[in-house]
Amino acid sequence: MTRQELAARLKLTEPAITGILQRLLGAGLVRQGKRQTKTRYQAAEFSLVPSGAYGLGIERTPQGGAIALCDLAGAMVLCEAFERDEAFFDAILRIRQAKAGFPAPLGVGVIISSGADDEFSALFDDLPCFSLSKPEAVLAGEKLFGVGEPEGGLVVILIEDRVQAGFMINGRFYRGSHGRAGAIGAMRPGLGEGTLDMAASAASFRAFLAEGGADDIEGWIKQAARRLLDGVVTIAGFFSPGVVLLGGDLPDDVIKRLIDEIAKARLEKERYFVPTGWIPPVGALSFPSRDPVYGAAVAPFIELLLPKPY
Template sequence: MTDQASKFDVEGTNQTGVRERNERLVLSILRREGPLPKAEIARRTGLSAQTASVIMRALESDGLIAKGEKVRGRVGQPSVPMSLAPEGAYFFGLSVGRRSVELILTNFVGQDIAHRRESYAYPLPSDVLDFVKTASDEILQGLEPAQADRISGMGIAIPFFLWDWAVTIGADPEKMDHWKSFDLRNELSKLFQFPIYLGNDASCACGAELVFGAAETPADFLYIYFGHFIGGGVVMNGSLYKGSSGNAGAIGPFPINGKQMVDVASLNGLERRLIEATGSAAEIVEKTENWNLDSKILEDWLAEAVPAVTRMITGAISIIDFPAVLIDGNLPSDLREVLVDRITKELKNENLAGLVAPQIIEGSLGPKARPMGAVSLPLAKRYMLEA
């Protein structure tokens, strides 16, 4: 098995009837590695030169890959690198949060084409549905017909069990209970011709790091996302592990000193402190960079959040030997850097006898992780090799 193919735990195959699988393998490698000449693609996939050539001609004909400029080497014929075609496909990504909702449209390589966002006190099914209708209409009206025809799907990144924390976010429990019987994916399927996919918001954010992220990560790692509620994801063998109910890595309910992680390490705690001190949390609700916060308020939150997260990490590595923990969130990059530094130092105070301390590293997508994670759902389902 080639080194590259092993990352996807599969080689290409020349058997009849598996062309789609081979196409996904080629697209996955180009997405991970960037432009490659045909000969190198054949080598990395394990496909014969003839089969690889047929696959790439088909992908080029479908508009999913494109030829680059010729590259001349020292000897032999110049090579022509093949790369993903940005206009090959488009995807909607819907992120439903506890304080805001976002809808983005990206092209095949993850570049933003359009973006809409709306804040609210708390999410209600009718409000989210109305937002999607209005925002998608605006975005679609701005597209060329050829672009609209290439929309391949919509992904939804949404917290599971939204109703369980109604009181925590200051919502009306009776109104939040509407989510129990509301099928958002089904309702959106009635509005669009393309397929709709749904996933847990934090797991989606983790998936976005695998598909679009710039961070160098090992094959196994724990992902932690600091949002209004803290969440996470689990990556095993280079793939997102969702668990039997799609909720693996849901670190919010993790017990900490009689409370849950969501109570002590979420941005909700920082919001609560800001409201108590100043009467408003608009600084962190409306902005994702350049927060102007009282250092005492921030330090008070960090003093509670960092030890709790560190204790959870210790518990996690005692069950699965994660070599790394990736930290990201809906927060400024400088605060993410502080979290990584503080957690790294706090780990040294933990009793890690019999354990190997993981490397604490920064994620690369920040506030974009959840909407981009929503985008990754239809993209991965239709154009990537699934482990």
């Protein structure tokens, strides 16, 4: 983009844009070229240098874990999962010491895990480190290289062994006054009713299949969709987000059918509830095959390179 285009997009003056670009050029994060036009005048054009910076994302599991290395353009240049601690730790050391074929990352995003220990933390204690919950890691990836951050904020719902949600508004994660925001799996639609985890989690889906329900997956999807919509309605009543995205540890086709069924249930509410224009539609994650470790990898860009809106 040219200085004029950047100034218009960012609502800054051209002198301010020039100063910012000079700093980015000096840091090797931006390159300058010439835009070819039909006139004699060639405007200076600026673009990101993908190899100018790398971010590392790490997710720990009881044995081993997953890592992702992302460049400044959002391309995931390395993504591996490990089932043994030794291989997992060795891969982190090689990346940190720039022995994996890429420069050392400028920072690391770590998905909070109960499997973390001092030996694990020592692998990257010389790098800027940012701890995120799994929904927060997904939100980071969506903010920078996915849907962005729409007006009203962004919500993600992850269906895993527990149903979790995350919310971002004005560039900040909403964690609640006690850090427990997003634990929506414990929600109940009424007294005597089961929790959302019991009706719509990945654990409940596996239990349903194990009990011989493979021939009636549609029944589980309809039940789960109705209960997930209850959660969306509750969230919308508090926050009114611009976008709600759904993903998690379910087969891709099941996630798609859940989203379709939620859309149908949303329309049906108008028959006996209230107009549903205030309830945001539910969409799919932008990076279903690589969230959330991808989002953890781009978190250092958000924290260290991008201006803060607050």
